[in-house]
Amino acid sequence: MEYGLDLEYSFNEFLKGFGLSSEIAHIIWLPLPMLLVLVAAVVGVLVTVWLERKISAAAQQRIGPEYAGALGVLQPIADGLKLLVKEDIIPAKADGILFTAGPILVLVPVILSWLIVPFGQNLLISNVGIGIFLWIALSSIQPIGLLMSGYASNNKYSLLGGLRAAAQSISYEIPLALSVLAIVLMTNSLSTIDIVNQQSGAGILSWNIWRQPVGFIVFWICALAECERLPFDLPEAEEELVAGYQTEYAGMKFALFYLGSYINLILSALLVSILYLGGWGFPIPVELIAKFLNLPINAPFIQVFTASIGIIMTVLKAYLLVFIAILLRWTTPRVRIDQLLDLGWKFLLPISLANLLVTAGLKLAFPQFFGG
């Protein structure tokens, strides 16, 4: 399976051509994919915000943003600029240090998690061995930032929102991790690359969604809850808590929360597509197309074609899921806090445990279909 573009290798070879040592070439290479992914994440947020505005408008039979650019595509940039130039307020009785550190602690783990999102065989920042586990570990840091900003705001709504957010993300992390564990069991690896490669045998038929339908649904519900999207947006329920832990925030610090929640949504959608929908895989295996066109799989043209198809497929699948999330947000009512905790602890947790057991059993009974 070791084919596909290796941009790092080519880039390093290119720099070595100028007489640089391989270490210097590596150091010049290092920031490039990070910057690229950061830019991709921010552009992804802009697109998602525009989609959210347009789809919510359609759901409510409005037009939505229209005048800023064609179809209002520049509206999210206007929103961002507005937040950028707004006054940065720290309430007089708030705790300045924690108030500032809170949003940062919420945003940084989310961005760090992009480390493991692959857009192709070699198109990711780092193929770390612990892969998906890194994301689970990093997403557990977020509640601390939420609690911190909730506490530092010195406001009862903020504190309640922070506590709710932390309780919610702790209780939904467990079924989330368990459904990931079922996937890992089938792959025999934690690496996201291996997880996608394991699904690439027969195109759409070998995607994990057919082998893990229960896990897929549990993971998607939990991912929505972790992102605090609407059926589960209790931490910032407007009618009860003003805006939860964000109540006292304005300007750039509020923008950090905003950015964090949207980057997290895109990240979750990407991870669902990687874990269950075949990642960068095309519904028909690329090898078959190459064979049909009588081209060798290692030809440069085919490699560029495969890489671009991979990126397009990953983004397409992710945005399909983002679309579903947006549609859910504007068409479903919010659950109550007791319903939320009941769903998490009494329904999703047992069901994901049973899913894990069934997966382990199927893996031993049918090793050819469920990864030996």
Place this chain on the structure above:
Amino acid sequence: MSIAITTQFICFTVLSLVILIGALGVVLLESIVYSAFLLGGVFMSVAGLYLLLNASFVAAAQVLVYVGAVNVLIIFAIMLVNKKEDLKPINDIKSRRIISTSICLTLLSLLIRVDLTNIWSLSSPQNSIGEDSTIRIGEHLFSDYLLPFEVASVLLLMAMIGAIVLARRDVMNKDISTGLPVDQELIEKSSEPLLTNKN
């Protein structure tokens, strides 16, 4: 010195400084909330040290368990029970401080002695397993360390049942250990609306 070693050295220095200063802050700061958040920072830096030692699984587990669970629970507890309490002045504080300082210094000298006498370097650096450590940890947990692993889970179960019993005392009218009726004054009744019977 190559670039990789320099980077490693800088990371190690920064992490150790954060651990030392953070740990001192946890003990010395007056505000318990700051102490709790600093504790989270110390846990994170320890995870960073594990990463420097190529133990990425242990680092991620450290973040997940200590930062994501233990520290969040500590902060939760502090925020739910945030009582402003003036501590009583302690008599003969001077002699207490002298005794505790001497005990701590003795312990420190013992640890320094351990550090200087023990040989820490691995016999053969080729034996380091790096990315395979996840598999090795799993194998050990399910073979020779199975019993400690299971006993730890039983311990956690006991702690959980204990917490439920303590939290839901209103379910039981009698105290389990003494058999006497439970003092209902101690129980916070959240189900009762707060704004009634206030006039």
